[in-house]
Amino acid sequence: xxxxxxxxxxxLTFYKTGGVFLKELMSRFWAGEHxxxxxxxxxxxxxxxxxxDILKEIYTKTGGAYIxxxxxxxxxxxxxxxxxxxxxxxxxxxxxxxxxxxxxxxFSGGAILGDRIRMNEHALDEGVFIRSMGTRxxxxxxxxxxxxxxxxxxxxxxxxxxxxxVGVGQAELDIMYIADTTVVxxxxxxxxxxxxxxxxxxxxxxxFAINKCDLPGADRVEMEVEMMLNFRDDHIKWRPPVVKxxxxxxxxxxxELLEAVKKHRNHLSEKGxxxxxxxxxxxxxxxxxxxxxxxxLVKHHLGRPGQxxxxxxxxxxxxxxxxTASQSIIEWIIGDSGSQKSSSQ
Amino acid sequence: xxxxxxxxxxxLTFYKTGGVFLKELMSRFWAGEHxxxxxxxxxxxxxxxxxxDILKEIYTKTGGAYIxxxxxxxxxxxxxxxxxxxxxxxxxxxxxxxxxxxxxxxFSGGAILGDRIRMNEHALDEGVFIRSMGTRxxxxxxxxxxxxxxxxxxxxxxxxxxxxxVGVGQAELDIMYIADTTVVxxxxxxxxxxxxxxxxxxxxxxxFAINKCDLPGADRVEMEVEMMLNFRDDHIKWRPPVVKxxxxxxxxxxxELLEAVKKHRNHLSEKGxxxxxxxxxxxxxxxxxxxxxxxxLVKHHLGRPGQxxxxxxxxxxxxxxxxTASQSIIEWIIGDSGSQKSSSQ
Numbered sequence: 001x002x003x004x005x006x007x008x009x010x011x012l013t014f015y016k017t018g019g020v021f022l023k024e025l026m027s028r029f030w031a032g033e034h035x036x037x038x039x040x041x042x043x044x045x046x047x048x049x050x051x052x053d054i055l056k057e058i059y060t061k062t063g064g065a066y067i068x069x070x071x072x073x074x075x076x077x078x079x080x081x082x083x084x085x086x087x088x089x090x091x092x093x094x095x096x097x098x099x100x101x102x103x104x105x106x107f108s109g110g111a112i113l114g115d116r117i118r119m120n121e122h123a124l125d126e127g128v129f130i131r132s133m134g135t136r137x138x139x140x141x142x143x144x145x146x147x148x149x150x151x152x153x154x155x156x157x158x159x160x161x162x163x164x165x166v167g168v169g170q171a172e173l174d175i176m177y178i179a180d181t182t183v184v185x186x187x188x189x190x191x192x193x194x195x196x197x198x199x200x201x202x203x204x205x206x207x208f209a210i211n212k213c214d215l216p217g218a219d220r221v222e223m224e225v226e227m228m229l230n231f232r233d234d235h236i237k238w239r240p241p242v243v244k245x246x247x248x249x250x251x252x253x254x255x256e257l258l259e260a261v262k263k264h265r266n267h268l269s270e271k272g273x274x275x276x277x278x279x280x281x282x283x284x285x286x287x288x289x290x291x292x293x294x295x296x297l298v299k300h301h302l303g304r305p306g307q308x309x310x311x312x313x314x315x316x317x318x319x320x321x322x323x324t325a326s327q328s329i330i331e332w333i334i335g336d337s338g339s340q341k342s343s344s345q
Numbered sequence: 346x347x348x349x350x351x352x353x354x355x356x357l358t359f360y361k362t363g364g365v366f367l368k369e370l371m372s373r374f375w376a377g378e379h380x381x382x383x384x385x386x387x388x389x390x391x392x393x394x395x396x397x398d399i400l401k402e403i404y405t406k407t408g409g410a411y412i413x414x415x416x417x418x419x420x421x422x423x424x425x426x427x428x429x430x431x432x433x434x435x436x437x438x439x440x441x442x443x444x445x446x447x448x449x450x451x452f453s454g455g456a457i458l459g460d461r462i463r464m465n466e467h468a469l470d471e472g473v474f475i476r477s478m479g480t481r482x483x484x485x486x487x488x489x490x491x492x493x494x495x496x497x498x499x500x501x502x503x504x505x506x507x508x509x510x511v512g513v514g515q516a517e518l519d520i521m522y523i524a525d526t527t528v529v530x531x532x533x534x535x536x537x538x539x540x541x542x543x544x545x546x547x548x549x550x551x552x553f554a555i556n557k558c559d560l561p562g563a564d565r566v567e568m569e570v571e572m573m574l575n576f577r578d579d580h581i582k583w584r585p586p587v588v589k590x591x592x593x594x595x596x597x598x599x600x601e602l603l604e605a606v607k608k609h610r611n612h613l614s615e616k617g618x619x620x621x622x623x624x625x626x627x628x629x630x631x632x633x634x635x636x637x638x639x640x641x642l643v644k645h646h647l648g649r650p651g652q653x654x655x656x657x658x659x660x661x662x663x664x665x666x667x668x669t670a671s672q673s674i675i676e677w678i679i680g681d682s683g684s685q686k687s688s689s690q
Contacts, residue, residue: 052668059666275661282661287643289671294639298632316620316627321404323397326634334679 022050026057029156034129037156041131044148055148058155063278065097065154065161068261069179071201074166076185077211080247081257082164086128088254089160095127097153101146101165102132129153147178176204177281180274181264183207183257186225188217202228205240207260213244213252238267301333308332367395371402374501379474382501386476389493400493403500408623410442410499410506413606414524416546419511421530422556425592426602427509431473433599434505440472442498446491446510447479474498492523521549522626525619526609528552528602531570533562547573550585552605558589558597583612646678653677 025043028036044051072078079100086096131149146163153161165175176182184205210221225242241260245253268274301308308329314320370388373381389396417423424445431441476494491508498506510520521527529550555566570587586605590598613619646653653674659665 056666056668059668060663063663279657279661282667283647283657285667286657286660286670286674287647289667290643290675291636291640293671293675294643295636298635298639302628302632312624312628312631315631316624318405318408321401322627322630322634323401323404325631326638329631330635330638 022053026054032157034126037129037152038131041149041152044152045133045145055151058152061155061157062151063154065150065158066265067150067154067178067180068160068162069175069182070162070164070185071166071175071182071204072185072209072211073187076187077247078164078166078185081185081209081211081245081254082162084247084251084254085257086162088258090125090127093127094159095157096129097150097156097158097161098128098130099146099149099153099161099163100130100132101163129156129158150178180268180277181206181261183209183261185209185211186221187212188215188221206238206264207240207257208242209253209257210242210244211246212248213246214248218244237271238264240264297333298329301329367398371399377502379471382474382497383476386494386497389497390478390490400496403497406500406502407496408499410495410503411610412495412499412523412525413505413507414520414527415507415509415530416511416520416527416549417530417554417556418532421532422592423509423511423530426530426554426556426590426599427507429592429596429599430603431507433603435470435472438472439504440502441474442495442501442503442506443473443475444491444494444498444506444508445475445477446508447477474501474503495523525613525622526551526606528554528606530554530556531566532557533560533566551583551609552585552602553587554598554602555587555589556591557593558591559593563589582616583609585609642678643674646674 025036025039029040040054042048044054070078070082082098086098089096131153133146133149150161150163163175163179182204184201184207186208187210208225210218210225212218222242222244229239229242241263243253243257243260245257247254265274268277302312311320311325311328315322315325370381370384374385385399387393389399415423415427427443427445431443434441476498478491478494495506495508508520508524527549529546529552531553532555553570555563555570557563567587567589574584574587586608588598588602588605590602592599610619613622647657656665656670656673660667660670
């Protein structure tokens with residue numbers, strides 16, 4: 001009873017404030033307010049009430065942004081490279097969202113600090129929005145939340161969404177499932193020889209940036225990458241361009257890097273790969289939601305007393321096998337939901 | 346058409362040979378033939394045709410065996426300890442199956458060799474059956490296949506099934522989801538201090554065996570374990586006994602180890618934990634099968650041209666959101682299967 005009262009209270013509170021709040025928030029979001037965008041992202045990222053409604057509302061407005069992934073070892077200068085690349089993109093007046101994923105920070109503390117420092121760079125530019133995300137220790141959760149935040153920025157009207165992430169951990173390779181083009185940033189120096197790079201990171205590159213190209217050894221890294229590409233089977237389809245960049249004293253290679261990304265973008269469009277990928281991603285997304293809904297339906301049935309729990313008892317006591325039991329339960333769930341559907345029509 | 350002919354051919358071949366073969370195999374299995382048991386295990390382990398029928402047929406005969414897990418670091422002397430324990434169990438004429446899981450061997454080569462050496466020990470004893478399994482590099486697959494092989498031995502009529510595994514890798518901790526009682530084997534020596542044991546392995550122990558107890562340092566290990574147990578919250582429910590064992594020159598502590606296992610077994614029965622666990626495992630098993638069947642049903646629908654693929658097109662082109670699409674697809678699948686069911690009745 002206590003619990004029921006609590007639920008009613010939460011419902012009423014949300015109905016009175018949350019629902020109206022959400023409606024107002026979204027109208028400010030659609031009007032292009034940066035503060036509303038920040039609020040919507042927080043709601044999605046922190047799984048606050050209204051998240052599902054937001055994701056449902058924004059979906060049909062997504063698909064306009066080009067998703068660029070930038071990854072590489074810690075200290076490769078990814079942030080500076082992204083900032084300089086954004087300035088280059090801004091010359092065409094296209095607006096840009098940056099999602100900086102920091103898998104090393106267990107809490108958002110460090111990430112927020114990073115935000116503030118970087119915000120100064122683009123502080124006066126209304127066409128750039130930066131958001132840092134800590135993964136809060138859950139590497140598995142990275143892909144899903146990042147994907148959702150990218151969608152929010154996409155729906156907001158960004159022409160580009162850049163996901164910047166440190167190339168460590170298997171989950172980091174998931175960037176290739178979100179990004180349309182992935183840039184892998186390498187640097188000269190003993191520790192960053194391609195022989196020592198982690199497995200998989202080289203394979204996800206659509207474009208290589210050899211950053212800090214003023215340092216000695218840049219030519220050797222370039223040669224190593226080109227050699228590796230020579231040995232690859234699939235370079236007939238798309239051979240990743242290798243661009244030498246610098247953001248240190250003089251800015252170098254940034255226009256060329258953007259050019260390489262756009263070249264890959266054209267390649268994807270021309271070969272129909274872009275559309276095919278979008279189709280696959282849409283199917284996978286629908287499939288994930290279907291399975292999630294189904295699990296909820298099953299749990300609802302398994303929890304109820306009656307036929308299903310009697311059947312489970314019989315499986316426990318070895319009277320029937322779980323295969324036969326599963327078949328019956330599926331038929332009951334489907335029959336039940338099917339008849340509910342018919343009677344509600 | 347080619348494909349269809351092939352399917353018919355496979356079906357007829359299996360129907361003519363496989364089906365009859367399976368029936369004969371299972372009748373020999375139920376008659377208690379060791380060679381038939383070996384064949385059934387191979388069929389299950391290697392996912393050969395007939396596996397599903399076998400698992401379905403044996404299920405109602407399972408539940409009689411007590412499942413004992415034995416785990417510990419490599420070199421802790423688990424195999425010798427298990428062999429000596431089995432001799433102790435055999436004094437009561439109870440029959441024993443041993444599943445030796447070797448996660449370090451990517452292929453079964455090493456495991457088979459291990460089989461042959463150990464078989465000599467129990468070669469003349471019809472009441473012991475040993476089977477080694479390599480995990481073939483897939484740690485994730487360990488739990489499922491091991492569980493299935495244990496079930497086969499259980500249905501065969503074993504009083505005890507002992508799972509012997511090296512305590513490395515997260516998947517190894519899964520032994521606690523299969524075993525009724527888990528014995529963790531420790532040894533004296535610098536490398537095996539409990540401070541250096543991997544996380545989680547201490548928590549899964551229902552009984553501790555300090556093996557090679559003739560070696561110096563055995564008392565220190567025992568003290569460390571007892572101290573750790575003193576700090577635990579839940580030792581009121583069950584405080585794992587610590588038994589010192591040796592199988593080297595003179596056999597020590599084996600009867601005491603079996604006694605400790607039986608004490609835990611009684612504890613599980615008396616507190617109703619045994620039944621509760623069996624219920625949970627049965628429910629989980631049914632749930633797994635239900636979800637697997639559902640995924641097959643969904644894939645079947647997603648693959649067909651028509652309503653569903655049109656809907657996926659609309660999600661790709663952002664005309665509708667994936668949440669609305671999922672809802673419709675679930676209703677179609679349920680409606681479709683529901684009406685098929687009604688019309689077939």
